[in-house]
Amino acid sequence: MSLAATLLSGDKLQDVELTRRSSRVALLVGGLALAAAVLLGLNEGDHLRRFFHAYLVGYVFVLSIALGGLFFVIVQHLTNAHWSVTLRRLAEFTAISLPWVGALGLPLLYPLFTHHGVEEHGGLLWPWIHPHGEHAELIAGKRPWLNPTFFALRMLGYYAVWAALGIAFVRCSFQQDRTDDPAPTVRAKRWSAVGIIVFAITTTLAAFDLLMSLDPAWFSTIFGVYFFAGSVVAIFAWLILTALFMQRTGRMQRAVTVEHYHDLGKFLFAFVFFWGYIAFSQYMLMWYGDIPEETVWFAQRQTAAWMPVSWLLVAGHFVIPFAGLLSRHVKRRLTVLGFWAAWMLIMHWVDLYWLVVPGLDSEHLTFGLIEILTSAGLVGLFVAGLARIAGGRPLVPLNDPLLPECLEFQNI
C-alpha cells in the first residue's frame, strides 16, 4: 500500500486510455503540421533556408521545455522541496523526453552538412560552415570549435549527458514508487548537487552552439543564462498548463491544490523578472560599451522591421506579465493563472523567434504559416513522445517520503 493510496484515496492518478489517445492525436496533428511546413518551405525555393530557421525556433522551444523540466527535477531534490512533490512527476516526464527531443534534432544535420546556401550565406542555417563576408577571417579563427563534425559530436555529447541525468533522477523516482524505503529519494537528493553543475555547463554550451553561433562573429557571455532564464519561464508555464489539463480531464484532483498553483505562479512571476533582469543586463552593458562588435547583434534587431518584435518582448515578456502576475489573487485564480501561463509560453516562443530569425533577414520580418506550422508540428511531436513516455505511469510520485508534507502545504 503506497503513501499515495492512503493519502490520495479515490484520486485518479493515471488514465492510460486518455494518455494513449492524446499521444495519437498529438502525433497526427504534429506530423501533418510539419509535413505542410516542409511543403511550404520547399515552395519558397531557398533550399529550405527559411524552413530550417523556423525549425530551429520550434526545436529550441521544445528543447527549452524539456531542459526546464530537467532543471525543475534537479532543483527540487537539491533544495529538499516539500511543496512540489505532486508536481514533480509532470516535470520528470519532460526530463526523460530529452532523448526524444534529441531525435527531433536529427533534421538539423541537413543544414549542417549540405552545401546549399554555403556560397551566399556561409551556411544554410549556421553561417560559420563556410566563413564568408567581412568577418570571414574572424570566423575562420573559430573553426576548431565551430565546424560541422565537432558541432554534431558536441550535440551528441550534450544529449548523452542530459539523457543520463534525466534517466538517473527519474529512475530514482520510479523506484521509489515501488518501495517504502526512502533510499532512492535520498540517492536522488545526493546526486542533485552534481547534477545541477553538469546541467548548468551543458545548457550554457548548448545555447552558445545552437543559438549564439547563428551570428558567429558576435559573443555574449551571459547568453547561456539568458537561454536558461527563458527555459525556466517555459517550464513553469508548462507545468501550470499541464496540471490544469490533468485536472480538467479528471486526474490529480486532490494531489494538486490551489496552494501548488500559487507557488507555481510565484515562480513563474519570479522567473519572468529574472528573464527581464538577465535580458537587460545583456543589453545595458552593450549599450553602454557601444562597441560595434557587440552592438551589431542588437542593431540587427532594431531595424524598422524587427523593432516592433523587440518592443513586443520588452512589453509582453516582461512589463505586462510582471504587472499581471504581481497579485496574490491572480496566482490563486486558476483560469487567470492559466491565461498568463499560456501568454508566457507564447512570449517564450517569440523570444526564441527573435533570437533566430533576424539572422535570416534583418531587413524584413519573416513571419508566416511556415513558422507557425513548424513550431506547432514540433510541439505536437514533443507532446506525442511525452504522452507515450508517461504511458500508464502514475502522475505523482506514489511513495515519496515528502508526499504528506506536500499535501498539507499551505501558503500563509
Next chain:
Amino acid sequence: MSAEPRLYGVLAEFEDVDSLVAAARKVREAGYTRFDAHTPFPVHGLDDAMGVQPTILPWIVLLCGLIGLGGGFLLQWWTNAVDYPFVISGKPLFGLPGAVPVAYELTILLASFGAFFGMLALNGLPKWYHPLFRVARFSRATSDRFYLVIQGSDPFFSPATPEWLASLGASAVETVPEPDEPDTPPRWFKGLTWIVTSLALLPPAMIAKARFSEMQHPRVHLVKNMDFQKKFKAQQASPLFADGRAMRPDPAGTVARGDLDPTSTLATGRNPDGSYATAYPLAVDQALIERGRERFAIYCATCHGLDGRGDSMVARRALLRQGQQGTNWVPPADLTGEAVAAQPPGRIFETISRGRNTMPGYSQQIRPRDRWAIALYLEALRQAQAGLDAPGDKDNQEEAGR
C-alpha cells in the same frame, strides 16, 4: 477613592491549536470584532477562523516601489539632463538604459522600507507597553500556550463574556485590567529624548554657523595626512635655497597672466602711430638668430623651403599637380626676393602672426618673441643668400651645383 480598574479585555488560554482555532471561529461567529489570537508559531487556518481581512500592506509596498521607480528616473533626469547637463561617455543626457539600475535599486529600497515601516505602522508599533504584558501567564505565548483576547471595547462585550469564553474549551480565563499609569513613556525616556534631539541638532547648527560667519582660525583637521603633506607651500621657509625661502622669484621678463599689453609693438609689430616697426622691439643677438633659424626650420621651411626661396618639396609637388582635380596652387613667397626684402620687420612679424593671402596665421603656434626671431633670421638668411649667389664664390657654387 479606589475606583474599579478599567478593563482592557479578557484573556483565554488554550493548550492546543485545534481548540484555539475552534474557539476563534466561535468568537467570530458570535459577532466579536475586536479580538486577537497569540500563538508561539504561525497557525494555518487561524486567519480564516478569525476572519482576518487581507492586509493593505501590499498596496503600500507597491506604492512605495512605484515612488522609488519614478523618483529614481526623475532624480537622474533632473540632475543629469536639466540642472547640470553633462555628457558622459558620449551618451545622451538622459539615456533610459543607463538610468534603469539606479531606478531599479531605488524601487527595491523604497519597497522594502514600505514593507518594513508599513508593517510596523499597521501593527501600531513601536508601542511603549501593552496591557497583556502585565499578565504573568501570557509569557507562555512565546513557548507552549495559545491565547485569545477579546477587548473590553468590543461592542459585543458583556460581563458574561469571560464565562462564555471559558466554555469554549479554554484551560484558563483571566480578565486583563487597563493599567493605572497613563499610556506615556517614563520621565527618564522623555529626558533622554530631549538630550538626543538637542545633540542631533548640533551638527546642522554648526554647519549653518560655518556657512554664515567668518573664521579667524584654521579649520579642524580631521584627516591630517591630507592637510599636511610633505611639500612646500607659499610663504614657507626652506633650507634648500640661499635666501631661505621655499618660494622662488619669477624668472626675469616674466609677465603675469593678463598683464601682457596686446597693443605693444612686441605683440603687434606696429608702432603706436600704426606704422610698421622698422626696428626690433627686443635685444638682437646671435642667440636670437639661432632661435629664429630653429623655429623657421620647424614652422616655415615645410612650404618656403630651408633656403627660403619657396621651392620646398611641398611646393614642387603642388606645382606638378597644378590644374589636376581642380587645384589652384599659389606658390609660397620667395622670402629672399626683393618684395620681402623691402618689408620692415614689423610687417614680417604681422604676416607670421596673422597670415597673408593663402598663408595662415601662426600666432597660436609661435610665441611673439619667436616670431621676431624668425623675422630676424629671414634678414640673416637673405644676406647669406646674397653672398651665396655672388659670382666667384667657389665653395658655394659647388654647394649649389650638387
